[in-house]
Amino acid sequence: MNYKLSKDKIIVTNLEDFNIEHILECGQVFTYNKNDKNDYDVYSKDQYAHVIFKDNSYIIETSNPSYFVDYFDLDTDYSQIKNKLNNNANMIEAIKFGYGIRILKQDLIEVIIGFIISANNHIDRIKNTMKKIRELGENKGNYYAFPTLEKLNQISEQQFRDMGTGYRAKYLVNVCKQLTSVNLEETFLFDDNKLRNWLLTLCGVGPKVADCILLFGYHRCTSFPVDTWIEKVYFDIFKEKKSRIKMSQDLINYFGELSGYAQQYLFFYKRSEK
DNA sequence: TTCCAGGCTATGT
């Protein structure tokens, strides 16, 4: 994969490890919209990009190209990651299917909110709710910035409920309050264990959601979130059932430093079978 | 109608 920066766009070519559909629809992000077959709106924090497929390359139109170079993790060599993971039969199939996956560098607040809503929920409903929350943020003309923490703290439990969050509404009100009482910059310096334990103190955050926040909000690729789909994958590989926490530990022992990447390829492939 | 979705909290043993 190669990319070229200019003032108002990024052009991505040699697409052996960049596919916008794989990237956005592999379950890591809820803040995008598909317009037609190869045309996506992508929102992150107060930024927006329009992604178009044309002439065997992608054009990422944005007023802030360097933000989206980081967001799409364009300086990481995913061919190397895939080569290292290709020593397992299950992974070979999964990588062949989701060859263009990349792990996004998302905004922490959005990841925390999104994955609290994700508990026992459907991806399409989560996306819908996140869109409604975004519309409470600053109007940037042709899109909305995601609400700042200050604005999020003004949203009532009933408002969250009206946006379809169900019983999770009170978690969201509480967690917004919790997040203002800490210095979020400092949490990026925590080691994995300390960070995970802190995340588990957040309202509505259990083991699985904590692992998702570690992976998608902090890019800690030694975490392996286990949900209903990964449970099925685990059974395919190990032929037994156990608690999700133990499955996660087994999978981390198996995939090591590349756990998070492996998890995304496997999740995307398994969910495609439905 | 019942089941399910990127599970968590609360409440038991």
Place this chain on the structure above:
DNA sequence: ACATAGCATGGA
């Protein structure tokens, strides 16, 4: 430390 009920919502 582990097991289970209840939980909001809407699509299949």
